[in-house]
Amino acid sequence: MQMPILEANGMRMPRIGLGTWPMKGAECxxxxxxxxxxxxxxVDTAEMYGNEDAVGAGIAASGLPRGEVFLTTKIWxxxxxxxxxxxxFDLSLKRLATPYVDLLLIHWPSAELDLDSALDGLAAIRAEGLARSIGVSNFPPKLLQRAIGKGVGLACLQVEFHVMLDQSKLLGICRAAGMGLTAYSPLAKGGNLDQPGLARVAAKHGATPAQLALAWLLAQDGVAMVPKAASPVRQKENLGxxxxxxxxxxMAAIAALPKDRRFVNPAGLAPDWVGG
Incomplete structure (x- = not known):
């Protein structure tokens, strides 16, 4: 099965990627x-994950040309x-042992964030060819709109998104700006797999609930996803x-599932998802 590509503001991202948090070392x-x-x-990683070296080693060991692998990292x-x-970022590049990344993101906003300076910094890195595309992660609607208004050509927003969390507002903002959206925790950390409605649809297709959850995201225009999977069996299942x-x-059965379940909302780190 050919991998579909998400195209957004010059970025070409395979729509199913490998999430690597919290794997480290040889496992990663x-x-x-x-x-x-x-x-x-x-492949998706981040400075904070502590596994950029392992991700870079895995890509190198694969024998694939660097240009065939879309690599995302995020700055804390x-x-x-x-x-x-x-x-x-310079330290991230060294750990990854790569001359560039395909997508560079601000991992989380903070109260100290100088948005203009941060976005100018991302744009400068892109201008040097060290990041092919730039974007942000975990930005709520108002902050995302401010970032887009800066006009630096953001290509992607990465946020939690799955069958039990409505992200239509953020998705609408991204689509209007020509951006893509990458869903992290697209399986809701396993929290959606016991939903009877999802299980019934999965049984109809002879598929697993996880496969149905990812297929639902694939049915959304402009959405990619990075499910974490350590084992080849689970990796292959996700590709199904x-x-x-x-x-x-x-789609109606999945629409009837709860849509207010947020599984990544760390105290002291998460922004005001509604008013921020």
């Missing part, structure tokens, strides 16, 4: 190698401005979502 490197051998071409929220982001086609009845 092995997972990256396995995923790439199965056909994944998109204690770097509030362009110069701090640049210093951290590509073969599923949901009909109107399926």
């Amino acid at each position: 490197q092995s997972a990256v190698e396995s995923a790439l051998s199965l056909g994944y071409r998109h 929220n204690d770097k509030p401005n362009g110069p701090a982001i640049r210093r951290a 979502a590509l073969a599923l086609r949901l009909d109107a009845e399926d």
Whole structure:
């Protein structure tokens, strides 16, 4: 099954990638190698994950040309401005052992964030060819609109998104700006897999609930996803979502699931998701 591509503001991102949090060391490197051998071409990491070295080693060991792998990393929220982001990014590149990343994101906003300086810093990194595209992660609607208004050509927003969390407002903002949206925790950390409605639709298709959850995201225009999967079996299962086609009845059943379940909302870090 051919991997669909999300195109947004010059970015071409494979729509199913490998999430690597919280894997580290040999486990992480092995997972990256396995995923790439199965056909994944998109790997997501971050400075804070502490696994950029393992991700870089996995990509190198795969034997694939660097240009065939879409690599995302993220700079932690204690770097509030362009110069701090640049210093951290240079270290990320060294750990990843790569000459560039395909997408560079601000990981979380903070109260100290100098948005203009931070975005200028991202744009400067892109201008040097060290990041092919730039974006943000975990920005609520108002802050995202402010960032878009800066006019630096953001390509992507990464946020929690799954069958039990409505992100239509953020998705609408991204679509209007020509941006893509990457869903992290697209399986709601397993919290959606016991929903009877999802299980019924999965049984109809001879698929697993996880595959249905990912297929629902694939049915959303402009959305990619990075499910974490350490084992080849789970990685292959997730790719099975590509073969599923949901009909109107399926979509209605999934629409009836709760849509207010947020599984990543760390105290002291998460923004005001509604008013921020």
